[in-house]
Amino acid sequence: MAQLDGKNYDYVIVGGGVAAAAAVGGIRELDETGSILVLGAEPDRPVYRPDLSKKLWLDKDASLEQAWLLDGEGLDLETSTPAAAIDPGAHTVQLEDGATVTYGKLLLATGSSPRRLDLPETDRIIYYRTAQDYRRLRDLTGEDTPVTTVGGGYIGAEVTAALTQNGAKVTMIFDEDLVQQRLFPKSIAELITKDFTDRGVRLLTGETVSGGELADDRVGIRVGDGSLIEAGAVVVGVGVTPNTRLAEAAGVTADNGIVVDDRLLTSAADVYAAGDVARYDDALLGRRRVEHVDNAEAMGKRAGRNMAGADEAYDYTPIFWSDLFDNGYEAVGDLDARLDTVEDWNDDHTAAVVYYLDGDKVRGVLLWNTWDSTGKARDVIAQSRDGKIGRDQLVGTIPPG
Numbered sequence: 001m002a003q004l005d006g007k008n009y010d011y012v013i014v015g016g017g018v019a020a021a022a023a024v025g026g027i028r029e030l031d032e033t034g035s036i037l038v039l040g041a042e043p044d045r046p047v048y049r050p051d052l053s054k055k056l057w058l059d060k061d062a063s064l065e066q067a068w069l070l071d072g073e074g075l076d077l078e079t080s081t082p083a084a085a086i087d088p089g090a091h092t093v094q095l096e097d098g099a100t101v102t103y104g105k106l107l108l109a110t111g112s113s114p115r116r117l118d119l120p121e122t123d124r125i126i127y128y129r130t131a132q133d134y135r136r137l138r139d140l141t142g143e144d145t146p147v148t149t150v151g152g153g154y155i156g157a158e159v160t161a162a163l164t165q166n167g168a169k170v171t172m173i174f175d176e177d178l179v180q181q182r183l184f185p186k187s188i189a190e191l192i193t194k195d196f197t198d199r200g201v202r203l204l205t206g207e208t209v210s211g212g213e214l215a216d217d218r219v220g221i222r223v224g225d226g227s228l229i230e231a232g233a234v235v236v237g238v239g240v241t242p243n244t245r246l247a248e249a250a251g252v253t254a255d256n257g258i259v260v261d262d263r264l265l266t267s268a269a270d271v272y273a274a275g276d277v278a279r280y281d282d283a284l285l286g287r288r289r290v291e292h293v294d295n296a297e298a299m300g301k302r303a304g305r306n307m308a309g310a311d312e313a314y315d316y317t318p319i320f321w322s323d324l325f326d327n328g329y330e331a332v333g334d335l336d337a338r339l340d341t342v343e344d345w346n347d348d349h350t351a352a353v354v355y356y357l358d359g360d361k362v363r364g365v366l367l368w369n370t371w372d373s374t375g376k377a378r379d380v381i382a383q384s385r386d387g388k389i390g391r392d393q394l395v396g397t398i399p400p401g
Helices: 018-032 131-140 154-165 186-199 247-248 295-309 375-385
Strands: 007-014 037-039 076-078 083-087 092-095 099-108 112-114 125-127 146-150 169-173 202-204 209-214 219-223 228-231 233-236 240-242 272-273 278-282 286-288 319-324 326-331 341-344 352-358 363-370
Touching: 007 018, 018 099, 037 146, 076 169, 083 247, 125 131, 125 228, 131 233, 146 154, 146 209, 146 228, 154 169, 154 186, 154 233, 154 319, 169 228, 186 202, 186 319, 186 326, 186 352, 219 233, 272 295, 272 341, 326 375, 363 375
Parallel strands: 007 037, 007 099, 037 076, 099 272, 125 233, 146 169, 146 233, 169 202
Antiparallel strands: 083 092, 092 099, 112 240, 209 219, 219 228, 278 286, 319 326, 326 363, 341 352, 352 363
16 A cells, blocks of 8 residues: 555554454553554454354344454554565565565464365355455345355354354255264264254265356355255355465465464564464474464464563463354364264263374363363373373363263
8 A cells, every 4th residue: 555655663464363463462562652554455354253153143232343353543454455575684565556564573464265166256155254254145145045055164064053043044065974074073973963954954965066057146056966056155164274375485484384483483583473374383282283263362462472572482272162053162182083082971961071182192172062171171181291191091081061
């Protein structure tokens, strides 16, 4: 933007999501007056993303305005302003219109982008992630509206449940046999799948999408057997990829994310990274990249504090959570159904704690309908790592329910 050209800022944040907003808060805890520029590629200011697939659909009193995270006070907040290039040596960021700003410290909070399928370009097919996507899906759906969701994982399951609870008639297409089969052990994946079916969701399991067709007010999604599934809207949730292009073009080290040290510094001086895009050394689980909001909040805040001179290690192991109709869960660590699991159910089989093991080490803990136990889950992972608790001692360690 022309009005930015040549400006100098103490802090520039590239990205307009949760991590960016948290970083502003972290900076302001230590530096109340330093100049801050936030460059967001999206047309809206940072939003609390979980609300887009949870609260805004399930709480009739919730509004999008309540989900905003920054109001622009005390900083320059530029939306619809993606960065085109960074030069760590010159400490500059170039915008797409050619304007250049200079920074003292830079944060790359560029997040991730939804994986796309070979489908027609239309605003009736939504790769669900932004506030703009939420508005569009709201406009397209209502009571008895036919909607197709593609993907049986985290976002696909959440959006399907939310739309169904708002009266939409949802067909869910995914290539596994059970909903969230890659995340959960078979016992829980079967429970979720039955719940979705009982709620009226039409499940097309073991199917891959082979293309799509457009009509005036419909989108047809063609699946592997040649069938055409028609709906007023399609929501695609088949995973994301980290936005590392800026970093890589500038010579910043990236490997399935932008690699950072324990202070969240990248390989370039004065350049930090946080949120979905950052690959870091988890204090309990080693090198990983986490695509959940708890990590974005905690990491963004720590990055902001470090940019302002705190010099603090990021030693937090984040959690994530979801609600699917009347069931819900919290989790810590790696939930991957390919790992070995130990299940601990309560007496009436309504709640469980599931431990995910790689060899004899706990890598993740699922708290199915079990609450206020994420701290205990971290303790179990730490004790397992240190050899203080074995597989045979896991059942009963965290009471289910």
